[in-house]
Each structure stands twice: as C-alpha cells, then as structure tokens.
Amino acid sequence: MTEHKFREEKEVQKMEELLDLIEEAKEFIQYGKVANYIPALAKANKKDLSLAVFLPDGRHFEAGSTKTRFTLQSISKVITLALVLIDRGEDYVFERVGMEPTGDPFNSIAKLEVRSAGKPLNPMINAGALAVTSMIKGHSINNRFNRLLDFMKELTGNSALSYSKEVAISEYETAHLNRSLCYFMKEHGIITEDVELILDLYTRQCAIEINCVEMARIGLIFSLDGWDPISKVQIIPEKVAKICNTFMVTCGMYNASGEFAIKVGIPAKSGVSGGVMGAVPRRFGIGVYGPSLDDKGNSIAGIKLLELLAQRYNLSIF
Structure with missing residues (x-):
C-alpha cells in the first residue's frame, strides 16, 4: 500500500469516528432549546450538530453540517x-x-454591586466583555470593529469574513440588561464613553459569522500559544495566548466551567448561538456547533460531543 493511500484510509477512519460521536451526542439535542431572547437566534435549526478538528500540519477532519455559518x-x-x-x-x-x-450566570449584575464596586470579575461574563470591548483602540466605532474583524480574518484565514447585520440589530434592540451593566460600570468609571456606542460595537462583535472549521483553526492557534502553523506567523503573543487559555479553563463555559473542566478538561469558550471553541494544548483546535442549549447557555449536544471526544482521545489537561 502506498503512503498516500494509507493516509487517505486513515483520514476516512477519523471521519467515521467523528460521525459516530455525533450520532451518539445527537440524542441529547431534544433536552435543550434554541436561544430566543435574541430573536434572530431563534431561527437556528435545533437539530444541527457539527464538529471540526484542526491539526498543526494543516489537515482538518470534519463531520456534520460544518459549512453552516453561525454567529x-x-x-x-x-x-x-x-x-x-x-x-x-x-x-x-x-x-x-x-x-x-x-458561579453566577453570564449576564448577572449581582457581583458588580456587592463585591467589586463596578469592576467586573472577569472578561468572560457580559459585564467584563463589555468593558473589554470598550478598550478596543480606534478613532471611530467602525474603525474599531474593522480592526477586530481584520484580526478575526487573520486568525481564520478567511479574508471574506463578515457579520450578520440582522443578528447585530436584533441583539442591539433587546440589549436591555447589557445597557444596565454598562451604565452601572459607567457610574464607577470602568466605562467612560457613550453606552450606545459600546453596545453598537459589542453587538457587531458578537454577530461575526463563522463556521466550525474556521473556529477549529482559531482553537488551534490558541492551542499553540498564538502561533499559526498555516501562515507561520505568531499572530497572538505567547503570554497573551496563555492568559486567554487560562480564562477559557476557569470561566469559558459560563457557570458550568468547573463541571466542564472535570468532564472534558480543555480550554474552551462557548456562545449562545451554539458554538464551542476548544484548544487542546500542543495538539489541535476544535470547533463544535449545536444550537440546542442547556440551562447554562451551552450547547447541550455539543458538550456531550466534547465529553465523548475527550474520553476517546484522552484530551484532558488535568
């Protein structure tokens, strides 16, 4: 058997393994529901479930509806x-x-008042993320968003990357709690600019569209401490990547981060559109999409899929 033929057969085997895991995890879709507090997200197909794994040598394996774009x-x-x-x-x-x-929900305002005098506890909860977004440098909201989008384009290798105006507008018009978080932080000097401008920037940031393969490539870059093996560029400084990986371990899965660390044990970040990005240190990046969510706001079948993946390939860093 030629080396090329052997490699092809190994890749087919990997794909079949991923498909098997997806079929097993799909059973959990029925127990979740699609996010509807942002009206545009309610249009997602609850039954979608996909997985991509991106390796340092440029190969990637994918299974499910991996071409579906989500925010x-x-x-x-x-x-x-x-x-x-x-x-x-x-x-x-x-x-x-x-x-x-x-241990609070991602959109909680409680700790701002009782523990931190307006300073968010971390950058992964909404209050902290809004504060971080307000720190993006630039001379206008458009300029600041385009800098973030250009950064995303470099990380994904997709120069055509864009965002969903429909989702951004839907999120902006219903962002009442996030407005409250911003005004509370403005009262304490954490945020100093116009709240509506920050919300405009933040909702566009959240509405950037991606697919599982692109997300797995970003996960790969984090797994290699900011180094992109495809472009051969250190896109993120090593220290910065390590900080981000640490936050993903401690805070990346909302108030289920501790349980996720025990059951899966990798740096990961989820979103209420149903995406989960994982970074297995020095090994590969993972992209999962499944819009049916559990009560914490994480993809219910996506989390199960990552648990199965972690068990089969011994992924935990602990």
Whole structure:
C-alpha cells in the first residue's frame, strides 16, 4: 500500500469516528432549546450538530453540517480580549477587569454591586466583555470593529469574513440588561464613553459569522500559544495566548466551567448561538456547533460531543 493511500484510509477512519460521536451526542439535542431572547437566534435549526478538528500540519477532519455559518456570540469575548491585551497591555486591562471566576450566570449584575464596586470579575461574563470591548483602540466605532474583524480574518484565514447585520440589530434592540451593566460600570468609571456606542460595537462583535472549521483553526492557534502553523506567523503573543487559555479553563463555559473542566478538561469558550471553541494544548483546535442549549447557555449536544471526544482521545489537561 502506498503512503498516500494509507493516509487517505486513515483520514476516512477519523471521519467515521467523528460521525459516530455525533450520532451518539445527537440524542441529547431534544433536552435543550434554541436561544430566543435574541430573536434572530431563534431561527437556528435545533437539530444541527457539527464538529471540526484542526491539526498543526494543516489537515482538518470534519463531520456534520460544518459549512453552516453561525454567529460567535460569547466566543468573541476571548478573541477581543486577545486584541485588547495586545492593544493596551495587562496592567491597563486588569485594572478595569478582574481575573476571578464567578458561579453566577453570564449576564448577572449581582457581583458588580456587592463585591467589586463596578469592576467586573472577569472578561468572560457580559459585564467584563463589555468593558473589554470598550478598550478596543480606534478613532471611530467602525474603525474599531474593522480592526477586530481584520484580526478575526487573520486568525481564520478567511479574508471574506463578515457579520450578520440582522443578528447585530436584533441583539442591539433587546440589549436591555447589557445597557444596565454598562451604565452601572459607567457610574464607577470602568466605562467612560457613550453606552450606545459600546453596545453598537459589542453587538457587531458578537454577530461575526463563522463556521466550525474556521473556529477549529482559531482553537488551534490558541492551542499553540498564538502561533499559526498555516501562515507561520505568531499572530497572538505567547503570554497573551496563555492568559486567554487560562480564562477559557476557569470561566469559558459560563457557570458550568468547573463541571466542564472535570468532564472534558480543555480550554474552551462557548456562545449562545451554539458554538464551542476548544484548544487542546500542543495538539489541535476544535470547533463544535449545536444550537440546542442547556440551562447554562451551552450547547447541550455539543458538550456531550466534547465529553465523548475527550474520553476517546484522552484530551484532558488535568
């Protein structure tokens, strides 16, 4: 058997393994529901479930509806944090946003008032993410968003990357709690600019559209501490990537991060559109999409799929 033929057969075997895992995880879709508090997200197909794995040698394996595009939502938080740490440095960012996990829901306002005098506990909850978004450098909202989008294009290798105006508008028009978070932080000097401008930027950030393969490539870059093996460029400084990976472990899966660390045990970030980005250190990146969510806002079948993947390939970093 030729080396080329052997490699083809191994790749087919990997694809079949992924399909088997998807079929097993699909059983859990029925127990979740699609997010509807942002009306545009309610249009997603609840039955969708897909998985992509991106390797350092440029190969990727995919199974399911991997070409389906979905919005980043909270997955954008870790990418924006990386850009802002590059822009501003650690001291500036962490004077305004903390580093501690929280057991509260991602959109909770409680800790702002009772524990931190307006300073969000970490950049992965909504309050912290809004504060981080306000730190993106640029002379206008459009310029700041385009800088983030260009960063995303470099990470995915897709120069045509864009965002869903429909989702951005839908999210902006229903962002009443996020407005409250911003005004509370403005009262304490964490945010200093116009709240509506920040919300415009934040909702566009969350509405950037991606697919599983592109998300797995970003996960790969985080898994290699910011190095892109495809373009041979250190896109994210190593220290910044390590900080982002740490936040993904401690805070990346909302208030289910501890349970996820035990059951899966990799740096990961989820979003209420149903996406989950994973970074298996020094091994590969993972992209999962399944819009049926559990009560914490995580993809219910996607989490099960990652549990199965972690068990089969011994992925846990612990």
